[in-house]
Amino acid sequence: MSNETLLEKYSSVLKSVEKPGRYIGGEYNRVMKNVDEVKCRFAFCFPDTYEIGMSNLGVRILYDVLNSDKDIWCERAYAPWMDMKAKMEEYGIPLTAVESGDALDKFDFVAFSLQYELCYTTALAMIKLAGFPLWAKDRGEDCPILIAGGPCVYNAEPIAEFFDIINIGEGEEVLLEICHLYNEMKDNGSYSREAFLRAASHIEGVYIPSLYEVSYNEDGTLKPYRPIYDDVPSVIRKRIIKDMDNAPYPTKLIMPYVETVHDRITLEVYRGCIRGCRFCQAGMVYRPIREKSPDTLCNAAKCLYENTGYDEISLISLSISDYSEIRELTDKLLSWTDQAHVSLSLPSLRIDSFSEELMEKISSVRTGGLTFAPEAGTQRLRDVINKNVTEDDLMNAVNIAFRGGKSSVKLYFMNGLPTERDEDIVGIADLAGKVVGQYYKMPKSERPRGVSVTISVACFIPKPFTPFQWEKQATFEELVEKQALLKSSITDRRIRYNYHDAESSVIEAVLARGDRRIAPAIALAVEEGAMLDAWDEYFDFERWMSVFERCGIDYTYYTSRGFGIDEVLPWDIIDCGVTKEYLKRERSRAYLGVTTPSCKEHCNGCGANKLGGKNKWCN
Amino acid sequence: MVQLTQNHPYITLRVKFKKVGSLQYISHLDLVRTMHKIVTRAKLPLWYTEGFNPKPKMIFAAPLSIGTESMCEYVDIRLIDDIDPAVAMARLNENMTDEMQALDAYYTETKPTELRWLSYRVTLNTLGASAALAKECGALLDSESILVEKKAKKGEEPKSFDIKPLIRSASVSYSDECAAILIDAVLSADASTFLNPEYVVKALRKYVGVLSSPDLTAESWSIMRLEAFREDMTEFR
Numbered sequence: 126m127s128n129e130t131l132l133e134k135y136s137s138v139l140k141s142v143e144k145p146g147r148y149i150g151g152e153y154n155r156v157m158k159n160v161d162e163v164k165c166r167f168a169f170c171f172p173d174t175y176e177i178g179m180s181n182l183g184v185r186i187l188y189d190v191l192n193s194d195k196d197i198w199c200e201r202a203y204a205p206w207m208d209m210k211a212k213m214e215e216y217g218i219p220l221t222a223v224e225s226g227d228a229l230d231k232f233d234f235v236a237f238s239l240q241y242e243l244c245y246t247t248a249l250a251m252i253k254l255a256g257f258p259l260w261a262k263d264r265g266e267d268c269p270i271l272i273a274g275g276p277c278v279y280n281a282e283p284i285a286e287f288f289d290i291i292n293i294g295e296g297e298e299v300l301l302e303i304c305h306l307y308n309e310m311k312d313n314g315s316y317s318r319e320a321f322l323r324a325a326s327h328i329e330g331v332y333i334p335s336l337y338e339v340s341y342n343e344d345g346t347l348k349p350y351r352p353i354y355d356d357v358p359s360v361i362r363k364r365i366i367k368d369m370d371n372a373p374y375p376t377k378l379i380m381p382y383v384e385t386v387h388d389r390i391t392l393e394v395y396r397g398c399i400r401g402c403r404f405c406q407a408g409m410v411y412r413p414i415r416e417k418s419p420d421t422l423c424n425a426a427k428c429l430y431e432n433t434g435y436d437e438i439s440l441i442s443l444s445i446s447d448y449s450e451i452r453e454l455t456d457k458l459l460s461w462t463d464q465a466h467v468s469l470s471l472p473s474l475r476i477d478s479f480s481e482e483l484m485e486k487i488s489s490v491r492t493g494g495l496t497f498a499p500e501a502g503t504q505r506l507r508d509v510i511n512k513n514v515t516e517d518d519l520m521n522a523v524n525i526a527f528r529g530g531k532s533s534v535k536l537y538f539m540n541g542l543p544t545e546r547d548e549d550i551v552g553i554a555d556l557a558g559k560v561v562g563q564y565y566k567m568p569k570s571e572r573p574r575g576v577s578v579t580i581s582v583a584c585f586i587p588k589p590f591t592p593f594q595w596e597k598q599a600t601f602e603e604l605v606e607k608q609a610l611l612k613s614s615i616t617d618r619r620i621r622y623n624y625h626d627a628e629s630s631v632i633e634a635v636l637a638r639g640d641r642r643i644a645p646a647i648a649l650a651v652e653e654g655a656m657l658d659a660w661d662e663y664f665d666f667e668r669w670m671s672v673f674e675r676c677g678i679d680y681t682y683y684t685s686r687g688f689g690i691d692e693v694l695p696w697d698i699i700d701c702g703v704t705k706e707y708l709k710r711e712r713s714r715a716y717l718g719v720t721t722p723s724c725k726e727h728c729n730g731c732g733a734n735k736l737g738g739k740n741k742w743c744n
Numbered sequence: 745m746v747q748l749t750q751n752h753p754y755i756t757l758r759v760k761f762k763k764v765g766s767l768q769y770i771s772h773l774d775l776v777r778t779m780h781k782i783v784t785r786a787k788l789p790l791w792y793t794e795g796f797n798p799k800p801k802m803i804f805a806a807p808l809s810i811g812t813e814s815m816c817e818y819v820d821i822r823l824i825d826d827i828d829p830a831v832a833m834a835r836l837n838e839n840m841t842d843e844m845q846a847l848d849a850y851y852t853e854t855k856p857t858e859l860r861w862l863s864y865r866v867t868l869n870t871l872g873a874s875a876a877l878a879k880e881c882g883a884l885l886d887s888e889s890i891l892v893e894k895k896a897k898k899g900e901e902p903k904s905f906d907i908k909p910l911i912r913s914a915s916v917s918y919s920d921e922c923a924a925i926l927i928d929a930v931l932s933a934d935a936s937t938f939l940n941p942e943y944v945v946k947a948l949r950k951y952v953g954v955l956s957s958p959d960l961t962a963e964s965w966s967i968m969r970l971e972a973f974r975e976d977m978t979e980f981r
Contacts, residue, residue: 137960140811149766153841216961382770434784466798
């Protein structure tokens with residue numbers, strides 16, 4: 126099937142669904158190749174809608190990397206919305222790639238970027254829509270090789286058996302090496318699915334789930350994984366790009382016609398994080414920190430501006446103000462962006478770094494709302510999680526914002542953190558009240574509007590590879606109680622309270638912390654129509670409870686039980702850089718309420734420096 | 745042509761372009777956003793609106809709805825420099841895909857509101873397409889009034905309106921080759937009395953029973969906007 130068929134044969138279908146523009150492709154800057162001139166066809170799938178998937182920086186980078194190889198044609202595929210999915214099932218329309226319009230069974234590789242756990246059902250539903258067997262063991266020689274990567278695969282176990290290859294860590298080099306191995310084995314006639322996967326397991330950063338024997342103790346805990354063959358690694362070490370200044374970065378971006386979530390230039394300033402917040406998985410698994418130079422970034426920005434025509438550049442990193450050359454970078458960019466009517470935006474600003482200078486420079490700060498993330502309501506709990514910001518920092522930041530003409534701020538918090546007590550929850554309301562108070566400390570003439578403070582509270586999920594990985598998650602009932610306590614503690618009408626639904630946080634925890642035994646439940650949910658679980662309108666808690674029950678799974682085993690400190694963890698098969706000893710150390714410090722300084726101040730011996738990588742701080 | 749002065753800080757380049765194929769599924773709002781990026785990439789000497797959030801100024805004549813292709817879209821772009829329209833057009837075309845290409849570009853002082861009529865070719869690949877069915881369609885479009893239901897806004901009762909006065913002319917034929925009924929119609933394009941050609945399809949569905957199969961792969965239709973006219977039916981330019 127080609128694009129033409131989708132547009133002609135199914136034009137009445139397209140005219141009957143919501144936002145058909147997300148299914149048509151044909152964008153400016155997309156890469157088209159001649160199928161007969163490439164050795165390997167690669168479909169990069171994003172298990173969410175086009176609008177979400179097109180905004181993903183990782184996909185943008187890897188699309189560019191793969192297509193820069195003349196032997197590879199990388200295309201994209203996205204999840205249909207539910208209305209389109211129903212039509213595809215009704216009329217037997219297969220899932221197709223956006224560029225060629227070819228069904229995914231025409232491809233050599235079909236890869237999924239797993240960015241959040243609640244996308245698992247969407248990925249599996251896409252595998253079904255493509256017509257592939259769900260379980261890797263059921264796929265024959267003719268089926269494309271299915272790959273998974275992205276932050277979720279630091280614990281891939283719940284979905285490991287649905288994929289042939291798991292890419293651990295950054296994909297720029299690994300995916301090319303996988304394709305090259307494939308092309309080579311096809312060329313010299315040594316290719317078979319089995320031989321290829323076995324050979325691929327020798328590539329650093331490649332995890333082949335089918336090559337391990339997984340067994341359990343009588344109490345249900347895991348035994349260490351055993352490779353089936355001697356040449357298969359017993360631990361898979363994450364891959365990183367060592368020199369970010371010489372790392373490939375797209376010079377063009379595919380220009381979506383329909384509006385996407387992040388419809389702008391995204392400039393990746395650095396990878397990793399120097400902070401070490403104890404709840405944060407990204408801050409641990411993306412280590413070590415590796416910065417790009419202001420020159421590299423500025424050149425990339427200019428090139429992207431000329432090739433896209435976007436009027437906004439967003440500087441992306443885990444904590445932008447920690448970039449050691451932030452002033453040089455913003456000055457360099459502002460030397461041409463203002464004149465070109467291009468605005469800069471800096472998401473992820475830390476409270477303790479917010480200054481009048483930044484406020485003036487950054488137009489997103491000038492025009493949009495401001496968001497800060499204290500994460501916890503009291504200093505004690507902020508010390509436990511190693512957030513390293515104080516109430517004074519927050520008051521200082523909101524003061525600058527208010528004096529700069531802002532009248533609304535948003536504050537992010539978490540409920541259910543380890544050691545959390547009622548006073549910490551009430552502390553959230555108190556803190557928000559103090560922010561309101563700051564506004565009214567200004568003379569009346571300087572506050573033309575009323576103030577509005579929004580507090581947005583997520584439920585804590587103990588994620589793999591964090592110092593809190595062994596912690597238990599608060600039960601569903603506890604989370605609901607905590608939310609109610611906070612609600613009743615807010616008496617000021619100028620404070621708006623949003624909170625994350627506890628139900629999806631529980632499921633997210635199961636999927637994040639689970640082992641291979643929960644795979645049948647995920648498969649069953651998908652068989653029964655689950656997809657787009659990350660969307661409130663399609664998340665179905667009752668269905669999850671039902672599939673767990675029918676598969677004989679006590680989900681609390683993975684959530685409110687917690688893991689023993691010496692227990693084998695499902696993700697022990699992965700080495701993400703930071704050592705278990707470091708995580709244990711950080712956990713003890715958390716319980717003592719002792720903070721740990723950032724890498725900038727001194728090295729805390731997390732272990733990620735063994736991966737190499739050029740930076741200013743690691744030894 | 746207007747000289748650039750302090751009172752006239754810009755001149756207006758009108759670009760006629762096509763928007764066909766898969767781009768019929770792109771909404772007007774998305775087209776506007778896309779065009780901003782195209783003119784920026786094409787490095788046209790854009791005039792920017794003044795104020796807090798400067799934007800290039802572009803005015804589109806007669807927005808096109810999703811599901812309609814066009815060979816005659818118009819956008820007026822304000823420039824601060826009178827570059828050769830042919831050069832501007834070439835640069836725009838380098839920055840657009842095949843399904844959207846400029847067909848003409850010229851400086852203008854006329855208003856886009858002078859566009860009064862638009863002609864369309866509607867192709868109905870309906871089950872049972874025949875010369876006889878085409879005749880029935882023609883008869884309907886010739887009748888004195890054609891009531892169709894207007895798309896209701898949320899919470900409102902759907903209202904009927906008469907599309908007949910908004911149809912300047914319509915001729916129906918049957919194409920053996922395409923096994924399709926072809927309708928060539930000139931419809932009102934005035935902002936206050938704009939007639940979306942989909943209402944013609946809707947009327948034919950309702951009264952003649954075309955495109956009535958529940959199987960969405962059995963039938964299809966397409967609409968192509970062809971030409972734009974002034975009130976006196978001279979070409980809109």
